[in-house]
Amino acid sequence: MTNPNTTTTVLATDSDSDGHRPQVAGATVAFRTLRRAFGATVALDGLDLTVHPGELLALLGPSGCGKTTALRMLAGFEYPDSGQVLVDGRDVTAVPAHRRDTGMVFQSYSLFPHLNALDNVAFGLRMRKVRTALRRTRAAELLDLVGLPDHGSRYPHQLSGGQQQRIALARALALRPRVLLLDEPLSALDAKVRLTLREEIRRLQQELGITTLFVTHDQEEALSMADRVAVMRGGRLEQCATPADLYARPATAFVAEFVGTMSRIPGRIVDSGTVEVLGRRLPLDGGAPAAAAGEVDVLVRPEAVRLGHDPAGQARVVATAFLGAVTRVTVTLSDGTSVKADLPTESAAGLPPGSPVAVTLPDRPVLVAPRAA
Template structure:
């Protein structure tokens, strides 16, 4: 039996339905990321789990208990916000121990738990400082410790890294994942950053217009997107127009070059998508004109155009490899499995 059950959740604000039939089962100890653009409904789902929003319909169950109508403080939830939300007039130790104090935990037990949490987040000697004396990354770690101190059943993180610079974000997201694994706590992480979601999650929920377009492991979401939106939102996607020559076989023509998809496609003109790493420079294939090259250390990113349609080709750097120049005429090709037929969005 799953530990966290979100059963057909829906939420409307007036006539606007912001979450539609959201259904998911989360196992104990799983790290789940909700990924999507602003306004897709991911934070609303998180707030329904936390108890800050009441579902229009559907239910939330934690450990077999229906908590749909319980107040947030009755759900044993730990919450970390984007803005840290630390009390500026309290020391770090008092911030971390705040929930324990409210719960009536004895002073000695509270002090021991606070020190345990400070050790866990790597700030064992900063308990006497105030939030304004800490960096942004340190403040967010204190917010994490405060959420974990009362031993919640579920940890919720609402874009906790978005206010931090890039280098600190990478370091802190790895630390969050390490702590989550160490404690074995069921966690939901909301983000609009695909790299964050793909790098630390057991499963990713890609949301679009209030609907979970796809739920799957990071490699499944990236390599086998369920919808055109998922394909375009997660990672970089090249889009090319193709003329279908043989629908049953999947033979198409792109810019005068034939491409065999080896699977049936709709007749007429279709859109095909492929990842930058799915294309290679070749002796034969689709003609393209190089518009620029970016050297990214381990990767060469080649930008080109195919009949005015921009594409990107990523290839590993190799010493001595010839780098194309802007204006060069090249040909590109990809394996049949690297091409994804794209349909128009139905919603």
């Protein structure tokens, strides 16, 4: 679908004699102790975060955690009460939006309804007074890059939602920004289109080597697309790590429960490094809070839970959900605690609802959290 020479051609600028511009590496972006409050609401509370050149970093968190505020500060649409925004070491905190080398794609497509797709893509180039022939050539190449080479004459109302968002992406790339900002660009699309477009965005980002910040509340999007994921809560950074590290080694109970599925099983800390749960003692994860002996909840992923049919078992199967190669089995412990386990579908077939089962955990460190009320 993509012309292998497209990347070079797209980098053309009107000021070069040969119509081409050498490729420029993605920028380093840094947020330094950013703070922003809206009245009594603190949107950012001392955010410190660095995005590496050419990296796709996802800002993930619940509504109101500050992720969109951080993105808008990088774009120049918001200004901090204190702190700095740096691009390649240059302080751009007070630089107006139109003078920052960024491109932004919004949740809403924000296309001009009176312009066709080609002219929408070329709009920023026209504002930069790029020659007509060159801007139309570059816009056509960008349409090819996003997989819509034959849609240049169509107007927004003639395009599907996914096609409109591809046009918006091409428009953001037209000025060849060093930083691309994506503010929940897939949330308005249906599931199948969302899956296809997130793969396309990732392919384009890697092909162009552009530093990208992607804001989302969808953990699946963040984990499948990003080089690293920054999980935010209440205006603060909880953890920034690769998707694999974030899932396997969450730094806090909030991250553990926000990223992926997690069951809480009652336990009791017996010393500084051990917790008793389901009748056995397990080592505490290094990220677990230091605590004296007392009741806690042990946080466990579904794939770590082991089930076995046992007439004298301490749990009973209450539901199963087919997920393809695995089946998610929900059991209830004798104290009413609900626990989820992911089993090979073939194994789960022998555990229909109502089956008595024994629940065990592997002998490896576990994360704990304060006992839920």
